Amino acid sequence: MAKPVNVDDAEFQASVLDSDVPVLVDFWAEWCGPCKMIAPVVDELANEYDGKVKFTKLNVDFNPQTSAKYGVRSIPTLLIFKNGAPVDQVVGAVPKAVLKGRLEQALA
Numbered sequence: 001m002a003k004p005v006n007v008d009d010a011e012f013q014a015s016v017l018d019s020d021v022p023v024l025v026d027f028w029a030e031w032c033g034p035c036k037m038i039a040p041v042v043d044e045l046a047n048e049y050d051g052k053v054k055f056t057k058l059n060v061d062f063n064p065q066t067s068a069k070y071g072v073r074s075i076p077t078l079l080i081f082k083n084g085a086p087v088d089q090v091v092g093a094v095p096k097a098v099l100k101g102r103l104e105q106a107l108a
Helices: 012-017 033-048 064-069 096-107
Strands: 023-028 054-059 077-082 085-091
Touching: 012 023, 012 054, 023 033, 033 054, 033 096, 077 096, 085 096
Parallel strands: 023 054
Antiparallel strands: 023 077, 077 085
């Protein structure tokens, strides 16, 4: 069962930017209600896209450098990276179908 992997500022380059497959990064925090609402959706998608898309979670409270670098001002923010660059962004707890559509676009 595929699960999102926790990353931090130090691992971001190797885990996300250098990935040879698209990467969804879930910017979240422990105290964030909407983050907890979307987490099961991200877990489901990690299973569905296992091998096609890498799923990671970055806690904004402990990793301010990466959060600031990508302009994350509200959470949850989900960024999709492809070839080392952000190609899409979703802010807020959105329905699974919305995220799935964005992932399909990144894979196209």
